[in-house]
Each structure stands twice: as C-alpha cells, then as structure tokens.
Amino acid sequence: MTASHAPVRPAPAPSAPARSAALVIARVVVDNIRHSLPEHAPLFDARAVEFVALVLEHDGMNSAPGIAVGADAFRQVGVAEYAAGKELARLSRAYHSAGRGALPVLASLSRQPGAGSALMDTGVEALLRCADVLIRLSTAAYRAAHTPSTAEVRRDLLREILSGRPPAKWAGLAAAAGWVPPARVVAVAAEPGAVRASFGPEVLADLTGEYPHLLVPDDVEISGVLAGARAAVGPAVAPAEAAASLRWARRTLELVRREVIEDGPLVRWSDHLTTHWLFADEVLTSALVTRSLAPIADLPSNERTKLAETLDAMLAARGGAPEIANNLGVHPQTVRNRLRRLRVLFGTRLDDPQARLDMRIALRADLLAPEQAGAATPIRAA
DSSP, rough: GGGSSOOOOOOOOOOOOOHHHHHHHHHHHHHHHHHGGGGGGGGGGGGHHHHHHHHHOOOOOSTTTGGGGGGGHHHHHHHHHHTTTTOOOHHHHHHHHHHHHHHHHHHHHHTTTTSTTTTHHHHHHHHHHHHHHHHHHHHHHHHHHHOOOOHHHHHHHHHHTTTOHHHHHEEEEEHHHHHOOOOOOEEEEEEEOOBOSOOOOOEEEOHHHHHHEEETTTOGGGGGTBOOOEEEEOOOOOOGGHHHHHHHHHHHHHHHHSSSSSSOOOGGGGGGHHHHHHSSSSHHHHHHHHHHTTTHHHHOOOHHHHHHHHHHHHHHHHSOOOHHHHTSSSHHHHHHHHHHHHOOOOOOOGGHHHHHHHHHHHHHHHSSSTOOOOOOOOOOOH
C-alpha cells in the first residue's frame, strides 16, 4: 500500500490534566472550599483532595477503589447544610467559586515546559465538570436527609397536576399525599388571606406564594373553604386539565381587580362568559369598538354617553320610540330627537344586520371597559 493510501489515524482526544497537575489543582480547589465553608473544613481532608483529583482526571466517582471514599465529605456537607436549615445554593456557589479560584494555577501550569497547549482547555472543562459532580453529591445527600411533610407532598402534587403532566406521572405522589383524584375539579384563584387555615383532605392548596390557589372537587362547597375575601372559580374539568381551570380563574380575578367584572367574595367564571369572550383579545375588541362607534367617538362625553345608551336600546328594541323611551326612562320625544341624530351620524349602517351586530358587541365591550378600568398586572401562572 502506498503512502497516499495509508489509513488516516484519528488524532487522539485531548486528555484531562495529567496526574501531577490534577493533584495540584485539586489541592487548590479543596483549599478554596475550606475557605468558603470554614465550619465544614475538617471534612475536606487528603481523601477529599484525592477524590477531586480523580474527578478532574476521569470524571469517575467509582474508579480507583479506596479513593472514592473522599466523596463522602461532599455528601456529609449536604446533610450538615440541611440540618442547619441552610439553602443548597450556598454549596453551589462555594464549589463554583472554588473552581474559578483554581484557574490562575491552571494557567501557570499550562505555561510550564512540556505541559502541552491543550492543558488549559481541558483543565477548564475538567474544573466545570468537577463542580457539577460535587454539587450533585451534596444535593443528593441534602434531599435524602429531608423528609417532606404531608403539606409539602400535597403542594408538590398540586404543582405536578398544574404542570399538565398526565395522571400516571403524579399517581405516586397522590397516593403519598392521601389524595384520591375526583372525576372533576375546579381551580380557585384567591387573594392573599382569602382561604381558611384548614380544609378537608380532598382539597389541594398552595397558599405560600404571591397568588394563592386551590384545587377543589367539583361537588365540594367552595364557600366553606374561603374566609370571605375575594376569590374566583374556574370551570369544572378533569384533574388532568386543572391548569386550564386555574388559568381562567386567575383571568377572572384579574378582570375583577380591573373593575371589569363586578366584585364579590366568590366570582364564578361561568357567570361572565360573554365578558371573557370580549376580553380574550383586547386588541381585537378595541379595534371593533373604534371602528363600530367611530361616528360618536369625538362627541362631548355627555352627548356620547346619551347617544350610546339610545343606540344600544334601539338595537335591542323590537318597537319604536315609546318602547325605547320606556326602557331608558326618558320622554318619547327625547328619544325621537336622539334617533334622528343617530341616523345622521351612522346613516345606512343602522339598517345593515352585520353592522348592527358589530355595534351591539362594541357597545357591550365599551360599557364593560370604562376609562377608569386600566390594565392590571397579569396574575402569573402556577
């Protein structure tokens, strides 16, 4: 075989830091961890250094029997942090900071004769990988030390259901929480303080956040769960569709806050379907109002209001001026004068069925959205 046909051998992949360099870097990493977590410093002995060096070299926690015992230091730190009531984020910051603190040493080693140009690149990658391994060890131990309360399990179950995952994914949590899924549920979006401190096991609730919410079987009387403050109820759905019920409950509560829907201790989504339809796309509704009511848009406020009332009554009435006058509580001649004015302003549009329908919808939307009802900050999803 000629040289031109000789097989091309792939270039060897860059190796992780050599053993001597890995040990030097590992000592720096562990010293930095001791500095960041001084109360845990005794845990990080020579075995922890050996373990970090092993991870830097191979990303293997089970290689080299006897060395992996150094991983116990990072597990014990996770348990100790949980026992002290501290957050996992503290350990994560310490491990990442320790890795960054070793970069100057890595750079110095890479400049030494014979170190090879790839040492810096592979070393940075190994440090990032090492921090992830240490975080996983501490996190697993932290969580294993934590025995969640029934309330926490039930909150976790509620989050799983509202995430849209299929029932098979949260069936185990439901059993652990002692919750038997009903055929249909309703979601309740509440103001802070609107929910009583205690309720039956059939109710799932998360009252810890900025936007408290509950999941209640459809056949349970909701008012018994509430403490009298404002709350809104979504549609009845299968448990797997609970997120949609909560979305509509929160939308209802938002419209109550904006004074679009009349306030009350308990507002039901199903009582305001037309309003929800009109406000489902407010840009579209606003465009319809602007186009349909353009002839009276620039009139003085008082005149505009009276003509809008008369137009609405005229579009709804089957009779003439006397019926409209009776509905509005004004004199028939006043109505006739207004009707003549509307005919001048709207012309033949008053005789067009499609235009009449558009005007009725626009008048309804205009009535529901008075000028003082500004947009509220949307209520976030679960």
